[in-house]
Amino acid sequence: MTKRRRLTSINAHARLVITLSALCVAFSASSSSEPSVPIKSGQYIFQRKFTEQQNATIGSVLVKINGSRIVVIQKNSAGVFANDVLDEGTLAWHARTKQWIISKSDSDKHTEDAGGCSDGPTAINLKKRIYWSC
Numbered sequence: 001m002t003k004r005r006r007l008t009s010i011n012a013h014a015r016l017v018i019t020l021s022a023l024c025v026a027f028s029a030s031s032s033s034e035p036s037v038p039i040k041s042g043q044y045i046f047q048r049k050f051t052e053q054q055n056a057t058i059g060s061v062l063v064k065i066n067g068s069r070i071v072v073i074q075k076n077s078a079g080v081f082a083n084d085v086l087d088e089g090t091l092a093w094h095a096r097t098k099q100w101i102i103s104k105s106d107s108d109k110h111t112e113d114a115g116g117c118s119d120g121p122t123a124i125n126l127k128k129r130i131y132w133s134c
Contacts, residue, residue, distance in 0.1 A: 034093040037100075039126045041066050045075070046129040051116045061086060061131050063124075068092075070102055070124070072131055086131075087122055099123045 044063045049056065062073040072087040092103035094114040101114045101121040108114070108121040115123025117134035124131050 034095075037065075037068065037091055037126065039065060044129060046072075046124075046131045048131050048133060051132050051134055058133070063129075063131065065091070072102070072124075086133075089121075091124075091126075092121075094121070094123070097123070100126050 042065060044065070045060050046063045047057045048059045048061045050058060060075050062075045064071045064073070068091045070087075070089060070091050071085060074084045074086050076083070087102050089102040089104045089108075092101050092109045093099075094101045094109055094111070096110075096112070097114045099115055101108060101123055103109060103121055111120040112118075114120040115132055122132065
């Protein structure tokens with residue numbers, strides 16, 4: 001093999017390695033990993049709001065978080081629905097809608113819709129402490 005062919009071969013190999021490295025970096029950046037849960041384990045009071053009336057708070061709920069497990073409890077002093085569990089599951093990031101959801105199964109993270117009055121999992125705003133109902 002001549003010196004010129006060897007250099008051409010090395011340059012082609014180097015370009016291939018650089019291209020593959022760039023693709024790996026681009027892929028890892030585009031497949032954004034799930035952000036860390038922005039709230040610690042504990043008990044919190046969240047506002048309960050209807051998706052269709054976002055400016056109106058309809059009460060408060062007790063939210064219990066233990067790692068990634070979440071339980072949402074109706075907070076009433078009396079009544080038929082006092083202390084009822086409204087929702088429970090695993091906190092998961094729904095990348096498509098960019099919001100936290102209460103997941104019942106791993107497939108919930110990949111549903112088309114989440115939150116609102118969709119057929120998908122319930123959305124919960126952990127930073128603003130809002131539990132969304134339909």
